[in-house]
Amino acid sequence: MNKIRKGDEIIVLTGRDKGKRGTITLRKDDSYVIIDGINVVKKHTKPNPLKGAAGGIVEKSMPIHQSNVAIFNAATGKADRVGIKMAADGKRFRVYKSSGEEIKVA
Numbered sequence: 001m002n003k004i005r006k007g008d009e010i011i012v013l014t015g016r017d018k019g020k021r022g023t024i025t026l027r028k029d030d031s032y033v034i035i036d037g038i039n040v041v042k043k044h045t046k047p048n049p050l051k052g053a054a055g056g057i058v059e060k061s062m063p064i065h066q067s068n069v070a071i072f073n074a075a076t077g078k079a080d081r082v083g084i085k086m087a088a089d090g091k092r093f094r095v096y097k098s099s100g101e102e103i104k105v106a
Helices: none
Strands: 009-012 021-027 032-035 040-045 056-061 069-073 078-080 082-086 092-096
Touching: 009 032
Parallel strands: none
Antiparallel strands: 009 021, 009 069, 021 032, 040 056, 069 078, 082 092
């Protein structure tokens, strides 16, 4: 079970975007996530008339390692760690480590 999932609100812990918050839009693979407006780079693209793409400089969100982000706890206003708990019926769910509250999926 992934502790950080698509749709979670996160806060960046390290790097040039430290302290910024955003929502995960895509899990690239097991360890990388893409967040809207975080880790944005300028990419130079060539024009491709067959695809109808114009050339120029495009801003693109690049993947960031999940160890560099933490889930944002709105109740405390700070980053928090994620724990896993088992329900009586055997289902697993995510909780905030600091308070034990269940993490609601937006």
